[in-house]
Amino acid sequence: MASVQPHRVRPGRGTELLLLVPALGIGIAGYVLAGLGVTGSVPPHVIAYAVGTTVLALVVHVVLRLRAPYADPVILPVVVALNGIGLAMIYRISIAYAARGRADADIADRQLAWTAISVALAIAVLVLLRDHRTLRRYTYTAMVAGLVLVLLPLVPGLGQTINGARIWVRVGPVGMQPAEFAKIALAVFFAGYLVTHRDTLALAGKRVLGLQLPRARDLGPIILVWAASLVVLVLQRDLGTSLLFFGLFVAVLYLATERTSWIVIGLVLFVGGAAAAAATFGHVGARFDVWLHALDSDIYNRSPGGSGQLVAGLFGMASGGLFGTGLGQGRPDLVPFSYSDFIVAALGEELGLTGLLAILLLYTILVSRGLRTAIGVRDGFGKLLAGGLSFVMAFQLFVVVGGVTRLIPLTGLTTPFLAYGGSSLVANWVIAALLLRISDEARRPVPAVRAVATPDIGIPLSAPGRSRPVGGGRSTGRTGTPAVGTPVVVGEAPVRTSTATRADDGDGPAPDDSPTAHLGTDGTSTTEPGTDERGGRTR
Amino acid sequence: MSELTITLLRLGYLALLWFLVLSAITVLRRDLYGTRIIDRRRPGGKAAPAAEAPVPVGETPRAPRRPRGAGGPTRLVVTEGPLRGTTLPLGSSAVLVGRAPSCTLVLDDDYSSSRHARIFPQGEQWFVEDLGSTNGTFVGETRVEQPTPVPTGTAVRIGQSLLELQR
Numbered sequence: 113m114a115s116v117q118p119h120r121v122r123p124g125r126g127t128e129l130l131l132l133v134p135a136l137g138i139g140i141a142g143y144v145l146a147g148l149g150v151t152g153s154v155p156p157h158v159i160a161y162a163v164g165t166t167v168l169a170l171v172v173h174v175v176l177r178l179r180a181p182y183a184d185p186v187i188l189p190v191v192v193a194l195n196g197i198g199l200a201m202i203y204r205i206s207i208a209y210a211a212r213g214r215a216d217a218d219i220a221d222r223q224l225a226w227t228a229i230s231v232a233l234a235i236a237v238l239v240l241l242r243d244h245r246t247l248r249r250y251t252y253t254a255m256v257a258g259l260v261l262v263l264l265p266l267v268p269g270l271g272q273t274i275n276g277a278r279i280w281v282r283v284g285p286v287g288m289q290p291a292e293f294a295k296i297a298l299a300v301f302f303a304g305y306l307v308t309h310r311d312t313l314a315l316a317g318k319r320v321l322g323l324q325l326p327r328a329r330d331l332g333p334i335i336l337v338w339a340a341s342l343v344v345l346v347l348q349r350d351l352g353t354s355l356l357f358f359g360l361f362v363a364v365l366y367l368a369t370e371r372t373s374w375i376v377i378g379l380v381l382f383v384g385g386a387a388a389a390a391a392t393f394g395h396v397g398a399r400f401d402v403w404l405h406a407l408d409s410d411i412y413n414r415s416p417g418g419s420g421q422l423v424a425g426l427f428g429m430a431s432g433g434l435f436g437t438g439l440g441q442g443r444p445d446l447v448p449f450s451y452s453d454f455i456v457a458a459l460g461e462e463l464g465l466t467g468l469l470a471i472l473l474l475y476t477i478l479v480s481r482g483l484r485t486a487i488g489v490r491d492g493f494g495k496l497l498a499g500g501l502s503f504v505m506a507f508q509l510f511v512v513v514g515g516v517t518r519l520i521p522l523t524g525l526t527t528p529f530l531a532y533g534g535s536s537l538v539a540n541w542v543i544a545a546l547l548l549r550i551s552d553e554a555r556r557p558v559p560a561v562r563a564v565a566t567p568d569i570g571i572p573l574s575a576p577g578r579s580r581p582v583g584g585g586r587s588t589g590r591t592g593t594p595a596v597g598t599p600v601v602v603g604e605a606p607v608r609t610s611t612a613t614r615a616d617d618g619d620g621p622a623p624d625d626s627p628t629a630h631l632g633t634d635g636t637s638t639t640e641p642g643t644d645e646r647g648g649r650t651r
Numbered sequence: 652m653s654e655l656t657i658t659l660l661r662l663g664y665l666a667l668l669w670f671l672v673l674s675a676i677t678v679l680r681r682d683l684y685g686t687r688i689i690d691r692r693r694p695g696g697k698a699a700p701a702a703e704a705p706v707p708v709g710e711t712p713r714a715p716r717r718p719r720g721a722g723g724p725t726r727l728v729v730t731e732g733p734l735r736g737t738t739l740p741l742g743s744s745a746v747l748v749g750r751a752p753s754c755t756l757v758l759d760d761d762y763s764s765s766r767h768a769r770i771f772p773q774g775e776q777w778f779v780e781d782l783g784s785t786n787g788t789f790v791g792e793t794r795v796e797q798p799t800p801v802p803t804g805t806a807v808r809i810g811q812s813l814l815e816l817q818r
Contacts, residue, residue, distance in 0.1 A: 127678050134671040138664075145664055149657075186675050193671055438661035463665065470668035477675050484682070 124185030125177050131189035132173060136166055139196015142439060146204035149440015165196060168231045175235050180552035184485060190478045191529060191544045197471060198530035199223060201458055208445035219451055219532050226534040230541035237545035244550045248493045251304030258297035261290040266347055278348045291353045292539035295504055302361055303496035306368035314369035326373060337361040338381050349395050352511060352523035358382060363503040364496050403521040421448045425457030425516055436464025452532040453524060456516045479506040482547050488554035498550045501543050724777060724803045724816035732812030733759040745771030748809055762786050763810030776800045777816055779807055786810055
């Protein structure tokens with residue numbers, strides 16, 4: 113694992129404020145242009161809309177200034193811009209629906225309300241979660257919560273089958289997709305579990321064709337997650353969610369162990385499962401037909417499960433061309449679900465390839481900031497959590513855009529921040545808040561260890577009870593256990609994560625381990641091993 | 652509204668999108684070039700330092716410079732092994748080397764013992780003392796049996812790692 117060490121860290125709140133200007137501008141201009149394009153006049157509530165979104169973004173910005181001053185300056189503007197683009201497009205489609213007298217013309221107002229709720233929740237996460245390492249304590253709670261959330265739609269009376277997939281829970285008037293929240297809980301669980309168990313899973317097994325295969329008995333966890341995601345596939349008929357969970361686990365497993373063999377094993381299991389599912393279940397097989405023979409007239413006209421939606425989306429993007437028809441000038445409302453599953457096709461039609469590429473680049477920036485945070489953060493749990501959350505976002509986007517553009521079979525996942533849907537929006541804002549929180553930890557300079565020279569001992573290495581590791585990036589899994597050693601690593605990168613974890617947990621493979629008696633340093637102070645090492649040296 | 656205005660607004664919106672993308676990338680540029688990336692597993696992993704080189708963060712807690720003769724060693728460098736490239740400034744205190752997290756220099760080396768060796772100054776000289784390790788400590792080719800002086804620039808082998816005192 114490579115390590116990156118910045119030369120100098122600026123908090124970046126000023127940069128964030130500057131970037132928020134075009135980000136908010138994109139959302140508001142999109143809203144105005146959508147209204148202009150469809151109705152020919154500026155939307156009536158544009159001032160209220162502009163003030164509302166600006167206030168929401170600024171509140172997050174102020175909270176960041178107060179609670180996470182070193183958080184990444186790019187994440188918030190990108191998220192605000194994506195959310196704004198989504199709102200503009202949903203507003204544009206809702207006008208078209210209203211003109212046709214459709215019942216679901218209120219999607220724009222609902223999405224706006226959900227945006228406010230999401231931002232409030234993101235702020236709550238930033239305020240309440242002062243240190244992401246707190247989450248590690250809830251590793252197994254997160255597992256239970258994740259599994260319950262995944263299985264919640266199967267509860268009779270609570271779950272609802274909508275459009276063939278049983279992924280909805282409806283309590284009174286509010287419906288939600290618990291799987292969206294499950295992915296956060298499971299990311300926490302995978303990160304917490306694998307940071308503890310990675311040594312076992314990285315243990316050398318047989319070497320086949322240049323691949324270090326794990327031992328058979330270490331395959332347990334991956335088989336378990338695979339089986340769980342198959343259960344989701346079979347019982348809830350939801351290809352996307354099952355794919356997302358399995359992909360998330362394999363990704364975090366790879367991040368934790370650095371073994372390519374896990375990816376190969378994951379892919380083999382996935383391909384096997386997918387092939388079996390395609391052969392056994394009609395709805396999965398139908399997706400494959402739609403993907404491979406989308407323009408076949410039998411499949412195009414088939415109902416349900418025809419390729420009409422997909423092909424309409426493709427036609428839309430084709431009519432958009434390089435520069436798009438302009439917001440409000442196209443007909444994205446002809447594509448079913450163009451405000452949720454097919455919002456990428458709608459954007460491709462009205463903003464063209466140029467606009468779609470810019471949006472994809474915004475996602476790329478967002479994900480790369482998440483991965484950069486994972487590299488920069490000093491504790492193993494934070495690394496895996498940030499990596500896992502960024503992966504979820506990237507993977508979701510890949511599956512959606514790949515499905516809409518007919519690169520891979522279409523699966524029902526939502527486009528983060530863009531697509532209509534309260535659960536998805538809330539979950540993704542919470543993910544963004546978590547990434548901001550971890551990036552604050554990652555970018556914050558190591559608190560200056562005052563290296564005061566004492567005449568006899570020399571440098572006091574670290575003070576006991578300090579809660580942050582020293583050493584320019586050494587990672588420990590625990591709070592309050594500053595990694596000792598190499599406290600002043602001059603101009604060099606931090607030690608690989610696995611080292612510290614192994615040393616911490618003390619269960620690493622060790623061909624050589626001779627307990628050696630404690631020794632005095634300098635003949636002036638004698639430290640007892642395991643009791644007060646640091647205290648001894650600080651004396 | 653005229654056709655021209657609509658076209659200009661349409662293209663202007665795309666330009667605004669790209670403006671955000673490019674300004675975000677400009678902000679990140681500093682992060683890309685203002686860092687050094689070190690891959691320890693690869694030889695030559697000491698990547699070229701960045702173009703702009705402000706004071707590295709790691710240097711802030713500076714080691715006290717105790718005058719140590721005219722040309723005593725000032726740092727301990729790992730020249731081979733998993734921690735290749737790690738530098739530890741030498742003060743006037745002993746350096747405990749081993750795999751245990753309580754050591755001063757924690758080696759990520761399966762062939763070193765938890766508390767492997769001690770490197771300490773005495774007078775103007777630095778000495779290395781083996782702490783009963785399984786695989787031994789070597790100064791050059793000879794195994795260390797008792798505290799042995801380590802001249803600047805001599806390789807000390809601990810497990811798979813080579814340490815060196817440098818000026």
